[in-house]
Amino acid sequence: MLISGKPHTTGVCAGTPQQERELLRDLARKAEQELIGVQMASMDELTLLPNxxxxxxxxxxxxxxxxxxxxxxxxxxxxxxxxxxxxxxxxxxxxxxxxxxxxxxxxxxxxxxxxxxxxxxxxxxxxxxxxxxxxxxxxxxxxxxxxxxxxxxxxxxxxxxxxxxxxxxxxxxxxxxxxxxxxxxxxxxx
Ligand SMILES: Nc1nc2c(ncn2[C@@H]2O[C@H](COP(=O)(O)OP(=O)(O)OP(=O)(O)O)[C@@H](O)[C@H]2O)c(=O)[nH]1
Structure with missing residues (x-):
């Protein structure tokens, strides 16, 4: 694969610094929600032990x-x-x-x-x-x-x-x- 010397512009880096920060915060929130979902699915709600x-x-x-x-x-x-x-x-x-x-x-x-x-x-x-x-x-x-x-x-x-x-x-x-x-x-x- 050829690697270009130009700065890499993806969708993530295309906005203003403020927009990028918001996008990253949004991604972090989504990742956290996913993790909580995975954890909840593996845990017994009453005792908090693994189900x-x-x-x-x-x-x-x-x-x-x-x-x-x-x-x-x-x-x-x-x-x-x-x-x-x-x-x-x-x-x-x-x-x-x-x-x-x-x-x-x-x-x-x-x-x-x-x-x-x-x-x-x-x-x-x-x-x-x-x-x-x-x-x-x-x-x-x-x-x-x-x-x-x-x-x-x-x-x-x-x-x-x-x-x-x-x-x-x-x-x-x-x-x-x-x-x-x-x-x-x-x-x-x-
Ligand atoms: N309070 C409570 N009861 C539950 C819960 N989950 C299941 N049960 C009740 O627990 C009972 C099943 O328990 P087990 O010990 O597996 O049943 P068992 O071995 O036939 O019960 P015993 O013969 O009395 O020892 C059922 O009557 C369910 O309604 C819960 O989260 N809380």
């Missing part, structure tokens, strides 16, 4: 990194016990509060490098990267302790309990995070 779509994207990156580095990974999945009962007896707003509390505990309870998300309803997941054979009993106890503290402080008339399941990432059996989720959902009876 299923966001979790799949982020966890897939984590899993690929583990695959490349020959590191293990574990998927943990959680379901709040008797969640429908909380909604039924205390109202949906209280149900929302229970979901947000649990999301908060998960966010604090795991490492920053772990990927957590809310799949749907009262089902949450965490991909623990670089860990295998994790002690789910110890994890459950740690999360329960944090929940108990919140339950005691809040005097809400109910406790937040949960069940937990675990699937070890096996690169020979799982090609993607989606396959891990399918196994998790089978275990949850979905």
């Amino acid at each position: 299923r779509h966001g979790f799949l994207a982020l966890a897939q990156l984590g899993l690929e990194a583990c695959g490349q580095l020959g590191r293990p990974a574990t998927l943990l999945f959680f379901n709040l016990d008797d969640f429908k009962r909380i909604n039924y007896l205390f109202g949906r707003t209280e149900g929302d509060h229970a979901l947000k509390t649990f999301a908060d505990v998960l966010s604090i309870g795991f490492r920053e490098s772990d990927v957590i998300g809310r799949l749907e309803g009262a089902t949450f997941v965490a991909l623990l990267t670089g860990s295998c054979g994790v002690d789910v009993t110890a994890i459950k106890a740690r999360l329960e302790e944090m929940l108990d503290e919140r339950n005691t402080m809040a005097h809400r008339g109910y406790g937040i309990g949960f069940s937990i399941g675990q699937i070890e990432y096996d690169p020979t059996a799982h090609d993607s995070v989606e396959e891990l989720l399918v196994e998790a959902e089978k275990a949850l009876g979905r």
Whole structure:
């Protein structure tokens, strides 16, 4: 391709400096809106955790990194016990509060490098990267302790309990995070 020595005049640079600045500001605003749109589509509005779509994207990156580095990974999945009962007896707003509390505990309870998300309803997941054979009993106890503290402080008339399941990432059996989720959902009876 020939490169001309003349100054390059495109549509962007054709106006006055003021018009150019406005055009650039407009472009920046549009880019920001696009980014917000992408972020919103990947985030659960209630808990602000990644939703299923966001979790799949982020966890897939984590899993690929583990695959490349020959590191293990574990998927943990959680379901709040008797969640429908909380909604039924205390109202949906209280149900929302229970979901947000649990999301908060998960966010604090795991490492920053772990990927957590809310799949749907009262089902949450965490991909623990670089860990295998994790002690789910110890994890459950740690999360329960944090929940108990919140339950005691809040005097809400109910406790937040949960069940937990675990699937070890096996690169020979799982090609993607989606396959891990399918196994998790089978275990949850979905
Ligand atoms: N408050 C609230 N409820 C929700 C929300 N999303 C889904 N639900 C309710 O959550 C319930 C599904 O929760 P799950 O825990 O997946 O259902 P489940 O395992 O059959 O419930 P349990 O048998 O009570 O443990 C349904 O009754 C939904 O109406 C939400 O964002 N807020």
